[in-house]
Amino acid sequence: MIYAIVHIKGGVSKTTNAVHLATESAKRGPTLLIDGDPQASAASWAAWRREAGHHPSPTTTVLRGKAIFDEGKVLSKGFLNTIIDAGGRDSAGLRSALLLADLAIVPVGASSFDAATMTDLQEIIEMAKDFNTNLKVKILMSRIDPRTRNTETAEMISFLKEEGLEILEAVVCERVGFRRAIKEGATVEELGKDKSAIAEMRALYEEVL
Ligand SMILES: Nc1ncnc2c1ncn2[C@@H]1O[C@H](COP(=O)(O)OP(=O)(O)OP(=O)(O)O)[C@@H](O)[C@H]1O
Ligand SMILES: [Mg+2]
Incomplete structure (x- = not known):
């Protein structure tokens, strides 16, 4: 299965959620993490992770723009799951991720x-759905x-529902454990300190993986 963690807005926690999902998926089977953001934050996390000696790790690769679709399509075939961390703006990379x-x-x-910002993103998503009917x-x-x-x-959920969007039951709160974990190339579970953060991520894994 191919997951894309996307938004046209920066700083919404795409990378944080992408690396958590990829690490949990890596416990379940071979997992590819595609860093599709020019800032390469997921790749930095992967490098910190190697240094810190945490495992298992997703196989991490950096792809840009259209290569996310072209290369990603071929590479993802060898993996149980592929997780794409797309950049925080409307770009060829984001659109490629949505096509795949x-x-x-x-x-x-x-x-x-x-x-x-949801309205603009929805337009991009609707366009992607014309080509990627699986999405x-x-x-x-x-x-x-x-x-x-x-x-x-x-309030937000009722707004999103009116827009016809589906909302995951899992909710991730602002918790210091996430910031600490990312800095250490880890997940909140691996640091083991922030019980609420751990429970929130587990609920997310169970719902989507
Ligand atoms: N649930 C959370 N609780 C607390 N801090 C968080 C949480 N999720 C993300 N953060 C922090 O918020 C900042 C932005 O998160 P992140 O880098 O994951 O977002 P992003 O959407 O990938 O951003 P960008 O658009 O820059 O790629 C980071 O400092 C991160 O540590
Ligand atoms: Mg990011």
């Missing part, structure tokens, strides 16, 4: 800025303030 994916996961926060899209409520989780997400 079976499931696009879109991390969305709960603010009105997050709501505003499913699910919204992941991510970086949610745990204190206002229920009220804020409820």
Whole structure:
């Protein structure tokens, strides 16, 4: 299965969720992590991970633009799952990822800025669906303030549902454990400290992998 973690907005936690999903998938079978972002954050995480000696690791490769589709299509055949971390703007790379994916996961926060960018992203997704009829899209409520989780997400979820979008049950909150884990080339489970973060990621794995 090919997953693309996408948004046209930066900093929404695409890379954080992509590396967590890829690492969990790597425990279950051969997994390819495609870093499709010119900032190459997933590739940096993979290098820190090698240095820190954590395992198992997804096979990580950096691809750009149209190569995400062309190369990704061939490379992904040898793997149980492929996870693509696409860059945080509308680009050839993002569009390639959407053409290749079976499931696009879109991390969305709960603010009105997050709501505003959804319309533009939806247009891109609709276009991709004309060519990739397999494509499913699910919204992941991510970086949610745990204190206002229920009220804020409820508003956003009803907005997204009105837009005809499907929303994952798993919700990932803003938790310091995620930042710490990424810096160490690890996952929140591997650091073992942030129980809430660990539970949130487990719920996500069970729902999508
Ligand atoms: N659930 C979370 N809780 C706390 N911090 C988080 C969470 N998810 C991501 N972050 C932090 O937010 C910042 C942005 O996250 P990340 O790099 O995963 O987003 P991105 O969408 O890949 O960004 P970019 O568009 O720059 O590629 C990072 O500093 C990361 O550590
Ligand atoms: Mg990123």
